[in-house]
Amino acid sequence: xxxxxxxxxxxxxxxxxxxxxxxxxxxxxxxxxxxxxxxxxxxxxxxxxxxxxxxxxxxxxxxxxxxxxxxxxxxxxxxxxxxxxxxxxxxxxxxxxxxxxxxxxxxxxxxxxxxxxxxxxxxxxxxxxxxxxxxxxxxxxxxxxxxxxxxxxxxxxxxxxxxxxxxxxxxxxxxxxxxxxxxxxxxxxxxxxxxxxxxxxxxxxxxxxxxxxxxxxxxxxxxxxxxxxxxxxxxxxxxxxxxxxxxxxxxxxxxxxxxxxxxxxxxxxxxxxxxxxxxxxxxxxxxxxxxxxxxxxxxxxxxxxxxxxxxxxxxxxxxxxxxx
Amino acid sequence: xxxxxxxxxxxxxxxxxxxxxxxxxxxxxxxxxxxxxxxxxxxxxxxxxxxxxxxxxxxxxxxxxxxxxxxxxxxxxxxxxxxxxxxxxxxxxxxxxxxxxxxxxxxxxxxxxxxxxxxxxxxxxxxxxxxxxxxxxxxxxxxxxxxxxxxxxxxxxxxxxxxxxxxxxxxxxxxxxxxxxxxx
Amino acid sequence: xxxxxxxxxxxxxxxxxxxxxxxxxxxxxxxxxxxxxxxxxxxxxxxxxxxxxxxxxxxxxxxxxxxxxxxxxxxxxxxxxxxxxxxxxxxxxxxxxxxxxxxxxxxxxxxxxxxxxxxxxxxxxxxxxxxxxxxxxxxxxxxxxxxxxxxxxxxxxxxxxxxxxxxxxxxxxxxxxxxxxxxxxxxxxxxxxxxxxxxxxxxxxxxxxxxxxxxxxxxxxxxxxxxxxxxxxxxxxxxxxxxxxxxxxxxxxxxxxxxxxxxxxxxxxxxxxxxxxxxxxxxxxxxxxxxxxxxxxxxxxxxxxxxxxxxxxxxxxxxxxxxxxxxxxxxxxxxxxxxxxxxxxxxxxxxxxxxxxxxxxxxxxxxxxxxxxxxxxxxxxxxxxxxxxxx
Numbered sequence: 001x002x003x004x005x006x007x008x009x010x011x012x013x014x015x016x017x018x019x020x021x022x023x024x025x026x027x028x029x030x031x032x033x034x035x036x037x038x039x040x041x042x043x044x045x046x047x048x049x050x051x052x053x054x055x056x057x058x059x060x061x062x063x064x065x066x067x068x069x070x071x072x073x074x075x076x077x078x079x080x081x082x083x084x085x086x087x088x089x090x091x092x093x094x095x096x097x098x099x100x101x102x103x104x105x106x107x108x109x110x111x112x113x114x115x116x117x118x119x120x121x122x123x124x125x126x127x128x129x130x131x132x133x134x135x136x137x138x139x140x141x142x143x144x145x146x147x148x149x150x151x152x153x154x155x156x157x158x159x160x161x162x163x164x165x166x167x168x169x170x171x172x173x174x175x176x177x178x179x180x181x182x183x184x185x186x187x188x189x190x191x192x193x194x195x196x197x198x199x200x201x202x203x204x205x206x207x208x209x210x211x212x213x214x215x216x217x218x219x220x221x222x223x224x225x226x227x228x229x230x231x232x233x234x235x236x237x238x239x240x241x242x243x244x245x246x247x248x249x250x251x252x253x254x255x256x257x258x259x260x261x262x263x264x265x266x267x268x269x270x271x272x273x274x275x276x277x278x279x280x281x282x283x284x285x286x287x288x289x290x291x292x293x294x295x296x297x298x299x300x301x302x303x304x305x306x307x308x309x310x311x312x313x314x315x316x317x318x319x320x321x322x323x324x
Numbered sequence: 325x326x327x328x329x330x331x332x333x334x335x336x337x338x339x340x341x342x343x344x345x346x347x348x349x350x351x352x353x354x355x356x357x358x359x360x361x362x363x364x365x366x367x368x369x370x371x372x373x374x375x376x377x378x379x380x381x382x383x384x385x386x387x388x389x390x391x392x393x394x395x396x397x398x399x400x401x402x403x404x405x406x407x408x409x410x411x412x413x414x415x416x417x418x419x420x421x422x423x424x425x426x427x428x429x430x431x432x433x434x435x436x437x438x439x440x441x442x443x444x445x446x447x448x449x450x451x452x453x454x455x456x457x458x459x460x461x462x463x464x465x466x467x468x469x470x471x472x473x474x475x476x477x478x479x480x481x482x483x484x485x486x487x488x489x490x491x492x493x494x495x496x497x498x499x500x501x502x503x504x505x506x507x508x
Numbered sequence: 509x510x511x512x513x514x515x516x517x518x519x520x521x522x523x524x525x526x527x528x529x530x531x532x533x534x535x536x537x538x539x540x541x542x543x544x545x546x547x548x549x550x551x552x553x554x555x556x557x558x559x560x561x562x563x564x565x566x567x568x569x570x571x572x573x574x575x576x577x578x579x580x581x582x583x584x585x586x587x588x589x590x591x592x593x594x595x596x597x598x599x600x601x602x603x604x605x606x607x608x609x610x611x612x613x614x615x616x617x618x619x620x621x622x623x624x625x626x627x628x629x630x631x632x633x634x635x636x637x638x639x640x641x642x643x644x645x646x647x648x649x650x651x652x653x654x655x656x657x658x659x660x661x662x663x664x665x666x667x668x669x670x671x672x673x674x675x676x677x678x679x680x681x682x683x684x685x686x687x688x689x690x691x692x693x694x695x696x697x698x699x700x701x702x703x704x705x706x707x708x709x710x711x712x713x714x715x716x717x718x719x720x721x722x723x724x725x726x727x728x729x730x731x732x733x734x735x736x737x738x739x740x741x742x743x744x745x746x747x748x749x750x751x752x753x754x755x756x757x758x759x760x761x762x763x764x765x766x767x768x769x770x771x772x773x774x775x776x777x778x779x780x781x782x783x784x785x786x787x788x789x790x791x792x793x794x795x796x797x798x799x800x801x802x803x804x805x806x807x808x809x810x811x812x813x814x815x816x817x818x819x820x821x822x823x824x825x826x827x828x829x830x831x832x833x834x835x836x837x838x839x840x841x842x843x844x845x846x847x848x849x850x851x852x853x854x855x856x857x858x859x860x861x862x863x864x865x866x867x868x869x870x871x872x873x874x875x876x877x878x879x880x881x882x883x884x885x886x887x888x889x890x891x892x893x894x895x896x897x898x899x
Contacts, residue, residue, distance in 0.1 A: 043658035139539045143561065143880070212652060213724055221547040221650045222881050292724045293652025295881045296561060347614055347833030347846075372741045374835075374844060375861040390833065390846070390861070394741075394750075394757040399833060422743035425570075425869050433578070443527070448571040448898060451523035458579050459857075472850045472857075473831045 013098075016109060020097035024090075028244045029059040034278075035285050042289045066240075069233035074137055077230065081135035086231065086238035089128035092121045093245040100252050101176040103262045103270035114175040115163060118253060119156075122208070125246060126152035129210075129217060132239070133227035144226025147296060148210065148217035154303040155207030155214075161311035162197040162204065165318045166190055166257045175253075179261030184268065189260040196314045198258045200307050205250040205284075207303065209243065212288040216296050251280035327352065327400070327479070329369045333362045337485035339476035343399070348390075350400045351476050353485045356413045359389070359404055363416040363423075366391050366400065373416075374399070376426035378434040380461045382468045383488055385411045385434055405469075405488075406436065415441040433459040468492070524569045528555045536564060543572045547650045547884045550894035552868075556875075556883070563883055566875045568868055574898040581858030586612055586686070587823020589855065594680035596860060597896035600639040602632045603838035604845075605684035608858075610765065610834035611847040612686050615827035621813025624688035625767045629804045630701070631671060631683065631693075632836075633797045637708070638667045639839035640790050640797075643891040647787070648719055650888040651728050656719050663711060666704055673697045686825065688816025693808070701805055705798055712795060720791060729783040733874045733886025736781040743873075744866040747841025748793065749890060751777045752785035759837035771803045783889035790891070824853050840864050840891050862896045 033048070033056065040047025048055030073082055099114030101107040111117055126149055133145020167173055169190065170181045182189050191198050207214045218226035228239050255261055255276040264272030294302070327338050327350050337353035354362055363373075374390035389402040404413055415438035416423045427438040428447035435457040438444055446454055468488075475481075475489040529538055542553035551572035557565045577596055581589050593604040606628060613620065620628075641664040645657030668678045674691045675683040683690050719725055740750045750757050758775045760768040776792030778785035829851040835844035841863030848857040867890045875883045 039654070043655050044662060045658065139537055142537075215652070219652060219881070221652060222884050224545060289655050291653060292648060292719075292722065292728060293881075294724055295728055295879060297879065298727055345614060345617065346831055347611070347835070348831075367741075370741065373744045374842070375744075375846070375859060377846065377857075377859040379848060379857055388846075390844075392835075392842075394755055394762065397763045401833075420742055420744070421873070422745075422866055422869055425865065445523075445527055446571075448574045450571065458576055459582070461582075467850050467856065472829055472848050474829075 013109065016098055017094055020094045023097060024094065024241060024245045024248075027248050028241045029063070031244045031247070031281065032059040032062065034282070038282065038285050039289045042286070063237070066237045067234055071235060072230075072232045074230050076137040078135040078137070081131045082230075083235070085128050085132035085135060086235045086242075088131065089125055089242040090238045090245070092124040093242050093249065095121050096245075096249045097252075099175055100249070101179050101256065101261055102273050104180075104268055106262075106270055107176055110174070110176055113173045115167065115173045115178075115253070115257075118249065119160060119163070122246065122249065123152070123156065125242065128239075128242075129227045132231070136227075136230035138230050140223045140225070140229045141227050144217045144219075144223045144229070147219075147223075148227055151207055151210070151214065151216060151299060154300055155204045155307075158200050158303065158307040158311040159204035159208060161308075161315050162194075162200040163253075163257060165194055165197040165311075165315050168315070168318045168322055169193060175256045175261070179256050179263060182260040182263055184260070184263045184265050186260075189258060189263075191258040194258065194314070194318070196310060197318075198254075200311050200314065201254060201258065202283075203302075203307060205254065206287070207299070209246045209250055209284075211243075211247065211284055213291040213293050214299055215288075215293060216299060219293055221293075247281060247284060248277065251277045251284070254280055329371070329400070330362055330365055333365050334358045335362075335480070337475075337481040338479040339481070340479060341401075341474075341476040343397075346474075346476075348399045348401045350398070351403060352400060353403050353405070353481075356404050356406065359402065360414050360416055360419065362402055363389070363419040367419045370394070371400070373420040373422050373426070376423060376430055378430050378436055378459070379469075379472070380434065380459065380466060381472065382466050384408050385436060386469060387413060387430065387436060389416075405485075411436040412439055413437070414439050415444075417441055433457060435460065524553075524555060524567075528557070528565075528567055531565070532557060533559075533564065535559065541883075542569075547887065548894075549646060549888075549892055552892065552894050552897070554871075554883075554887075556880075558880065561880045563875050563878055563880060566872045566883065568872060570898055572898065573895050575895075577860060577899045578858055581855050583854065585823055585853045586825050586827060586855060587821075589858070590684065591680075591682035594677070594682045595895065596862070596899060597838070597840075597843075597864075597893045598679050599642055599891075599893045599896075600635050600839040600843075601679075601681045602628075602635040602683060603836050603843045604860075605681060606632060606766075606836045607834055607838075607843045607845040608847070609684040609686055610836065611832045611845040612825075612827060614832035614834055615830055615847060615849050616686070616821065616825070618687050618817065618821070620688055620766075621815075621817050622767070623692075623808065623811040623813045624815050624817070626804050626808040626811045627674070627689050627693055627815055628684065628766060629768070629771075630801055630808065631674065631689070633801045633804070634667055634671055634701070635681070636797050636839045637794055638664050638671070639891075640794050641667070643790065643839070644715070644719075647888040647891070648725070650884050651725060653719070653725075656715070659711075659715070659718070663708055666700075666707070670697060670700045670704060673700075685816055685820060687820035688814070690816075692815040698805060698808070701801065705802055708798060709795075712791075715791070720787075726784065728881075728885055729787055729889065731780070732783045732878065732882045733871075733889060734781050735870050735874050739870050739873060743870040745841065745863075745870050746866065747838065747863050748786050748789045749841065749867050749870070751775065752787075752789045753781040754779040754785075759835055759842060763835060765834070765836060767807075768800075770807065771800050773799050783885050786889045786891075826851055826853055835861070838863055840893065840896070841867060860899050862899060864890070864892050864894075864897045868892055868897055 037047040048058035051057040051061045096118050098109040099111045129148035130145045133141040170178045210217050259276045262273040339351045341348045341351050371391040371393050374392050376389050379386040385406045387404045391400045432449040470489050536557050536559050538557050542548040543551040553569040555567045593608045594601040596604045641660040645660035648656040675681045737753045756775045756777050773796045776789050778788050827849040831848045833846045835842050844861030846859040850856040
């Protein structure tokens with residue numbers, strides 16, 4: 001009897017992971033296209049236009065080109081760690097998609113501690129960046145890795161605290177439960193109850209995903225390319241996909257926590273979830289193509305001097321209000 | 325009226341130039357050891373260094389320093405004549421740090437040694453071509469100082485420098501010099 | 509002497525690295541920034557010693573784009589050398605055109621017709637705008653914002669279209685001739701300039717809103733890379749670097765050449781001596797350039813003479829013997845040409861005094877003790893054009 005359930009669970013898990021892989025792949029393609037097109041229009045140019053109608057096949061062509069490149073490892077690099085790093089960057093990200101509720105019945109694994117699972121596994125990414133920078137025997141890589149670690153460690157704390165504030169309100173770590181606890185209309189979302197937590201989460205999300213203006217780990221005008229300076233072909237491609245996958249995860253979680261998840265006016269469903277997630281993704285893209293990069297000490301100052309105290313204050317205030 | 329800034333500095337020849345024709349207001353010949361005091365005097369008077377260059381002439385290597393003031397329109401050219409065999413001159417980097425690169429460049433191009441320069445290594449030329457000096461002229465192409473510049477309106481001058489600008493004696497052995505000089 | 513420079517261990521870095529590592533401290537990292545680095549804008553190489561991300565020492569290594577322009581001057585005729593001037597500095601080539609042609613004109617005692625002077629002023633100022641726009645876009649790119657360069661190139665494109673008509677090229681102009689310019693500005697060109705001025709005026713406030721007033725940008729450039737007046741004097745810095753340190757030194761006013769004394773314009777200065785000061789000076793200079801162009805286009809309508817003097821010297825001209833120094837205000841500072849003639853078809857010596865050369869030299873001192881990111885911000889604020897430094 002127990003065996004049957006285990007097998008059932010295993011099959012379900014495998015299907016879910018495969019689906020997550022497909023989802024990551026598709027998302028990367030769509031997002032790359034969106035980002036380039038969106039950036040193009042921000043910059044008063046049409047963006048990709050040559051491959052396919054309106055350049056819609058451009059990401060595929062880019063992917064093919066990337067795969068066709070030579071895999072190259074510099075002399076003196078630690079071969080094992082060098083190749084482990086990109087895989088370590090992408091693989092945990094697949095697990096992150098499992099507990100996310102895309103629709104009322106559309107959750108791969110309805111785990112009761114879903115949000116903790118996501119936070120725990122997403123921390124593995126920083127290890128990948130550190131290994132990549134360290135193992136490639138490149139001075140820029142080391143500088144990038146050092147930046148990545150201190151940045152990720154710093155920004156994880158306010159991120160966690162802002163998430164905790166929401167879970168205080170709903171009393172659950174289950175993402176489906178958090179979704180359903182919110183109403184369909186925007187004023188019934190957690191965003192209204194927790195605007196400060198939403199803001200802190202969003203800023204920390206930029207820091208966590210190494211997106212501009214916090215893309216210091218790979219700041220190409222300072223560190224050439226930071227931790228992935230020496231990576232070519234799909235070594236770089238995996239980092240690239242992981243970055244986009246993390247963006248999707250971060251925005252999905254934000255949607256669930258603050259924007260009502262799949263809840264929405266008229267009819268609940270995955271369409272609301274996708275619309276909200278992509279709206280957040282567009283916000284990230286928009287910011288990237290508008291703002292200059294902050295300096296590293298400023299980045300840490302923003303975190304330790306502003307976000308962290310604010311997050312702690314917000315958490316205490318939430319706890320106090322909930323207790324009342 | 326002489327050049328007030330350089331009072332107290334031993335000059336060999338001070339001449340006023342026509343800025344409309346040469347773009348310079350003063351042309352001053354110095355002995356090599358006088359260049360550092362001269363630069364210090366100019367620095368004290370808030371002049372800034374424009375450039376350092378060298379000219380390859382039959383009389384030797386002529387190092388030219390251009391100084392310029394910000395608040396009034398005046399350009400002073402300090403000129404130091406060095407022997408071709410051992411072209412060495414004190415460095416003025418202690419006064420004008422900006423001279424470092426100019427002096428390294430002049431060493432690259434003409435092989436002039438600036439004594440006291442903190443880091444006289446090749447700047448523009450590759451390090452392996454340290455003994456190649458591209459702007460040294462071939463013997464045939466080299467001209468005398470009098471054939472390439474005017475003395476200007478001389479205020480004070482020693483005989484040695486005046487002789488450089490004096491017309492060549494008719495008995496001069498190197499006839500090659502005259503074909504370039506005064507034709508134009 | 510050769511032995512001293514000869515390398516022993518090919519793996520221990522090149523000559524300049526070894527030279528630099530002599531004074532290296534413990535627990536520090538020597539990093540080569542460049543010659544292939546995104547923010548050195550070309551093939552500049554800077555050897556830096558860093559402790560964490562703090563720069564202890566920096567030493568620029570030049571020569572990767574060295575073409576020995578001065579030697580080329582000694583083997584070409586006076587006329588043949590003009591195109592070289594377009595290649596010394598691709599940012600503001602017309603200033604170099606002018607400096608060289610002006611030096612030759614001084615040697616020959618030539619008076620340029622009034623109309624030619626107006627054309628020179630207009631094209632040179634338009635070229636200054638293209639140079640400042642190029643710097644602006646690239647500088648913001650250094651600071652991590654990708655979009656502004658597209659906006660600045662949008663405007664720069666219009667300027668290049670205008671300049672293309674008389675000069676027949678878009679980047680490396682060889683437009684000036686001894687005694688005038690190569691081609692007159694036609695009516696269409698004047699129309700385009702007149703249409704451009706109000707358009708660009710309307711764009712400048714947008715640049716200010718989008719970029720200059722951005723808090724992140726302000727925090728990145730303010731009080732970064734101090735090059736004060738005394739440093740400028742010791743290193744011979746000029747142009748916006750010097751004006752950003754509060755010294756109103758502009759050759760267009762302080763050593764007036766051509767017809768600049770006829771125009772009404774200001775010399776913007778900033779007292780801060782930091783990257784932000786240099787940034788603001790350049791932004792203000794664009795407005796002043798527009799003012800000059802406006803007045804010059806007006807003056808061009810009733811200027812006397814042709815675009816080039818009658819019986820202008822041929823490329824095989826023979827300037828009389830003598831020396832001449834002519835300096836103009838380029839986009840980066842004082843562009844000077846020192847020409848020595850022996851009265852032949854070929855120059856005896858051409859010395860090019862480039863502003864970036866002296867400006868970059870001050871960088872090593874300004875970068876000491878700053879963060880790596882600040883060094884990038886300082887380097888960009890100097891507006892370097894590498895071919896001009898290496899010549």
